Amino acid sequence: KQEVTQIPAALSVPEGENLVLNCSFTDSAIYNLQWFRQDPGKGLTSLLLIQSSQREQTSGRLNASLDKSSGRSTLYIAASQPGDSATYLCAVIGDSSYKLIFGSGTRLLVRP
Amino acid sequence: SQTIHQWPATLVQPVGSPLSLECTVEGTSNPNLYWYRQAAGRGLQLLFYSVGIGQISSEVPQNLSASRPQDRQFILSSKKLLLSDSGFYLCAWSAMPYGPKLYGYTFGSGTRLTVV
Numbered sequence: 001k002q003e004v005t006q007i008p009a010a011l012s013v014p015e016g017e018n019l020v021l022n023c024s025f026t027d028s029a030i031y032n033l034q035w036f037r038q039d040p041g042k043g044l045t046s047l048l049l050i051q052s053s054q055r056e057q058t059s060g061r062l063n064a065s066l067d068k069s070s071g072r073s074t075l076y077i078a079a080s081q082p083g084d085s086a087t088y089l090c091a092v093i094g095d096s097s098y099k100l101i102f103g104s105g106t107r108l109l110v111r112p
Numbered sequence: 113s114q115t116i117h118q119w120p121a122t123l124v125q126p127v128g129s130p131l132s133l134e135c136t137v138e139g140t141s142n143p144n145l146y147w148y149r150q151a152a153g154r155g156l157q158l159l160f161y162s163v164g165i166g167q168i169s170s171e172v173p174q175n176l177s178a179s180r181p182q183d184r185q186f187i188l189s190s191k192k193l194l195l196s197d198s199g200f201y202l203c204a205w206s207a208m209p210y211g212p213k214l215y216g217y218t219f220g221s222g223t224r225l226t227v228v
Contacts, residue, residue, distance in 0.1 A: 044219040
């Protein structure tokens, strides 16, 4: 059974700092991995999707990497801003189904 | 472009009352549709998914049911709500046949359900 873990559970950093969020999964047989952002009381906004054949994806100040063989992904946020404060969720789609399995998220606070 | 709509945004219901949450997708056909629940302080749990009209798969045996009466409409229901049904309910879609693999999922804005 696929399990997704995110570390740390919460993170507080000063504005301008570069930071890394970690995601690990137990079954390396995945189609892709998707990073989401969730603001309090809101739905999920897709940030980046990495297919299993890819190593990384970039969007603006965000860079996500994938090491499928080791079951790990990282989300790198450059020059963090208070507007980046949110919960970040990673999720994987396994080869055996189209179900999206989520980690429990990292709650990020960027202090002005 | 494709859009997903969920309503209502918030709902407060007494224990034992019925429930109907609706989700619709525009701008695509034959999408895969999903209902997730996010309980307070917990992760996202897949409740139901549907690969076509009338085709519903349940992930967790519980007090809820789902239906797909039209291609782009997904409904989450309950005959009698329990306190434990409180949570944030999210609908999601993915294009078929290659959507989950190539494009991932798109989520709606969610419904906050409080059972009192």
